[in-house]
Amino acid sequence: MAATHCPYCSLQCGIHLTPALELTGREDFPVNRGGLCMKGVRAAELITHPERLTTPLARDRPGLPLRPVTWDDALDRVTAAITRAQAAHGRDAVGCFGGGGLTNEKAYQFGKFARVALRTAMIDYNGRFCMSSAAAAANRAFGIDRGLPFPLSDVADADVVLLVGSNPADTMPPAMRWFEAGRERGARHIVVDPRETATAKPAHRHLQPVPGTDLALANGMLHIAIRDGLVDHDYIERRTTGWDAVRRSVRADWPDRTERVTGVPVADLTATVHDLATARNAMILTARGAEQHADGTATATAWINLGLALGLPGRGRGSGVATVTGQGNGQGGREHGQKADQLPGYRPLADPAARAHVAGVWGIDPDELPAPGVSAYELLDRLGTDGGVRVLLLAASNPVVSAPDARHVAERLGALDLLVVTDFFLSESARLADVVLPTTQFAEEEGTLTNLEGRVVRRRRVLDPPPGVRSELQIWHELAARLGRGKHFPTDPRVVYDELRRASAGGVADYGGISWERLDAGEELFWPCPDETHPGSPRLFTDTFPTPDGRARFVAVAHRSVTERLDRRYPYLLTTGRSRTHYQSGTQTRRNETLLAAEPVAYAELHPLLAAEIGVADGDALRLTTRRGSVVATARLTDGIRPDTVFLPFHWARVNDLTSARLDPTSRMPEFKSCAVALAPVRARSTVPDLEENRR
Numbered sequence: 155m156a157a158t159h160c161p162y163c164s165l166q167c168g169i170h171l172t173p174a175l176e177l178t179g180r181e182d183f184p185v186n187r188g189g190l191c192m193k194g195v196r197a198a199e200l201i202t203h204p205e206r207l208t209t210p211l212a213r214d215r216p217g218l219p220l221r222p223v224t225w226d227d228a229l230d231r232v233t234a235a236i237t238r239a240q241a242a243h244g245r246d247a248v249g250c251f252g253g254g255g256l257t258n259e260k261a262y263q264f265g266k267f268a269r270v271a272l273r274t275a276m277i278d279y280n281g282r283f284c285m286s287s288a289a290a291a292a293n294r295a296f297g298i299d300r301g302l303p304f305p306l307s308d309v310a311d312a313d314v315v316l317l318v319g320s321n322p323a324d325t326m327p328p329a330m331r332w333f334e335a336g337r338e339r340g341a342r343h344i345v346v347d348p349r350e351t352a353t354a355k356p357a358h359r360h361l362q363p364v365p366g367t368d369l370a371l372a373n374g375m376l377h378i379a380i381r382d383g384l385v386d387h388d389y390i391e392r393r394t395t396g397w398d399a400v401r402r403s404v405r406a407d408w409p410d411r412t413e414r415v416t417g418v419p420v421a422d423l424t425a426t427v428h429d430l431a432t433a434r435n436a437m438i439l440t441a442r443g444a445e446q447h448a449d450g451t452a453t454a455t456a457w458i459n460l461g462l463a464l465g466l467p468g469r470g471r472g473s474g475v476a477t478v479t480g481q482g483n484g485q486g487g488r489e490h491g492q493k494a495d496q497l498p499g500y501r502p503l504a505d506p507a508a509r510a511h512v513a514g515v516w517g518i519d520p521d522e523l524p525a526p527g528v529s530a531y532e533l534l535d536r537l538g539t540d541g542g543v544r545v546l547l548l549a550a551s552n553p554v555v556s557a558p559d560a561r562h563v564a565e566r567l568g569a570l571d572l573l574v575v576t577d578f579f580l581s582e583s584a585r586l587a588d589v590v591l592p593t594t595q596f597a598e599e600e601g602t603l604t605n606l607e608g609r610v611v612r613r614r615r616v617l618d619p620p621p622g623v624r625s626e627l628q629i630w631h632e633l634a635a636r637l638g639r640g641k642h643f644p645t646d647p648r649v650v651y652d653e654l655r656r657a658s659a660g661g662v663a664d665y666g667g668i669s670w671e672r673l674d675a676g677e678e679l680f681w682p683c684p685d686e687t688h689p690g691s692p693r694l695f696t697d698t699f700p701t702p703d704g705r706a707r708f709v710a711v712a713h714r715s716v717t718e719r720l721d722r723r724y725p726y727l728l729t730t731g732r733s734r735t736h737y738q739s740g741t742q743t744r745r746n747e748t749l750l751a752a753e754p755v756a757y758a759e760l761h762p763l764l765a766a767e768i769g770v771a772d773g774d775a776l777r778l779t780t781r782r783g784s785v786v787a788t789a790r791l792t793d794g795i796r797p798d799t800v801f802l803p804f805h806w807a808r809v810n811d812l813t814s815a816r817l818d819p820t821s822r823m824p825e826f827k828s829c830a831v832a833l834a835p836v837r838a839r840s841t842v843p844d845l846e847e848n849r850r
């Protein structure tokens with residue numbers, strides 16, 4: 155039996171797993187203390203799933219079906235296509251697209267593979283669609299991006315918690331133990347969400363803003379804090395810069411104006427600000443509901459401004475402003491070089507000193523490193539075009555389901571000279587591939603991941619992978635060897651991790667002191683941890699911020715109506731998110747019989763008033779159409795959602811055909827969380843195949 159971790163979300167719940175695939179929650183892991191959600195309990199069932207890929211597949215010509223091939227054949231095809239594309243179109247004609255579920259070692263090695271083996275600038279990953287706005291805002295304000303700058307258990311010590319666009323009761327239920335512990339001792343919880351989610355139901359107050367108006371909400375609250383004398387001037391003076399500009403910038407965000415823009419009553423705005431300001435300890439937690447907008451960075455910044463004005467970050471246990479990470483290794487995956495502009499340790503790729511340090515660890519000349527590339531959607535948008543990527547290596551990601559304007563993305567993938575997908579199931583994206591390379595699952599590999607708290611955890615191997623399956627580390631070594639750079643790419647995850655530690659040393663995300671030995675000895679280690687005598691950093695900001703002057707930075711941001719225009723043709727607001735049952739693009743959870751039976755097809759939540767207006771009843775087929783695409787889902791009526799808004803979980807194919815690819819100017823985060831939609835009942839029997847198509 156091995157002590158390891160659930161492969162799904164950023165909570166990284168501790169589990170015990172036996173070679174017979176018996177899975178139980180680990181009481182000794184301090185984050186979940188034995189608790190697991192319905193996804194995690196069933197995670198091991200996929201290891202022996204009959205649809206598991208166990209041999210490489212390749213397509214001999216476009217239009218022909220994928221067929222089993224040998225590893226040598228598959229890797230030779232990939233190498234030949236890389237060589238051809240780079241000879242004809244330059245190094246950037248080959249691109250890499252990674253995933254936030256990859257271990258730290260794989261995320262690190264994939265970034266290195268792009269820069270050292272391919273020497274391409276074209277690498278980014280699906281975490282761009284998840285955390286990039288929160289990361290950009292936190293880097294700007296605090297000088298560091300660590301989702302929670304404190305252990306999750308601190309939530310239990312907060313007397314007031316404001317959750318903005320976050321629904322942990324559905325997305326990470328074991329986390330709720332800390333919220334419940336707080337409520338049991340009298341803490342007040344306030345939820346900001348257009349829907350009355352499972353998190354909002356037991357909260358003391360629920361604010362239901364119009365999707366896309368969170369920035370106005372935060373600025374309106376800051377205005378009230380100033381008006382009512384609730385600002386912590388001593389904290390602002392001692393620990394921050396930029397206050398005057400922010401103070402002036404919210405002068406016109408009057409409460410009645412904020413109510414008009416957001417739909418949140420002035421009384422609720424005022425009561426929330428007073429709750430936060432008068433609590434002994436208070437916390438503001440944001441998540442994708444606030445961040446996945448074309449102004450996501452500014453919105454996350456507005457909540458940070460409010461928290462700084464109230465003196466919350468670094469005040470002590472139970473206080474702070476933070477963001478809740480989503481994907482399993484969403485945190486580690488963005489620290490080690492998968493992002494277009496980053497080297498390991500959160501070092502900027504454009505910084506000469508950073509280039510010199512990492513090139514030294516990699517044994518190459520710094521001039522060999524490419525310049526920063528483009529963000530995830532921009533990379534996908536240009537696939538197969540003149541000057542764009544011609545050969546794409548897609549690792550553990552399914553953008554045909556998870557990218558915005560997904561139909562367009564599928565078309566671009568189809569325009570490539572060669573699409574290579576590494577995965578353990580034939581995902582919707584893998585079905586479009588020319589070469590599919592089958593990979594190990596979590597129980598078959600060693601490694602590390604970094605959870606939402608910045609805590610580094612060990613993934614442990616409990617059984618051998620099926621014959622014919624390889625780890626990504628082996629695959630990238632084989633490809634690099636064929637490209638003449640194999641010596642740079644070890645396959646042992648422990649060796650890769652030790653190299654990662656050296657590459658990150660001295661950087662913002664410093665793993666230098668977090669050895670496997672310390673992790674295996676059961677030490678709880680949070681980065682930064684610069685040397686092996688360092689205890690790690692569970693709580694940040696207590697004395698200083700990692701900015702040049704040690705102060706947090708206020709940044710003035712203003713609400714602009716960035717949400718897609720509503721008109722007579724598209725009169726309602728669509729917002730998307732996750733359900734309790736499925737995980738991300740559903741490649742895994744839609745293959746689990748129990749989870750699929752619980753939520754077999756896409757559903758759309760809407761208010762009975764809206765349902766009556768458009769003439770649908772609960773359980774009817776409902777067509778949702780935006781300026782980009784159309785999909786049919788089952789109508790689910792609830793009076794817990796705003797009557798002008800419809801909610802659609804994104805785990806099913808074609809849902810993201812609807813969403814908008816407008817990007818945040820700073821983070822390049824797409825606008826997943828709000829767009830204009832038309833709704834219509836579906837009566838004709840011919841539409842049933844739409845629903846069936848959405849099943850998997």
Ligand code: SF4
Binds near residue numbers: 160162166186189
């Ligand atoms: Fe796994 Fe997340 Fe569920 Fe925990 S909450 S069991 S990490 S999916």
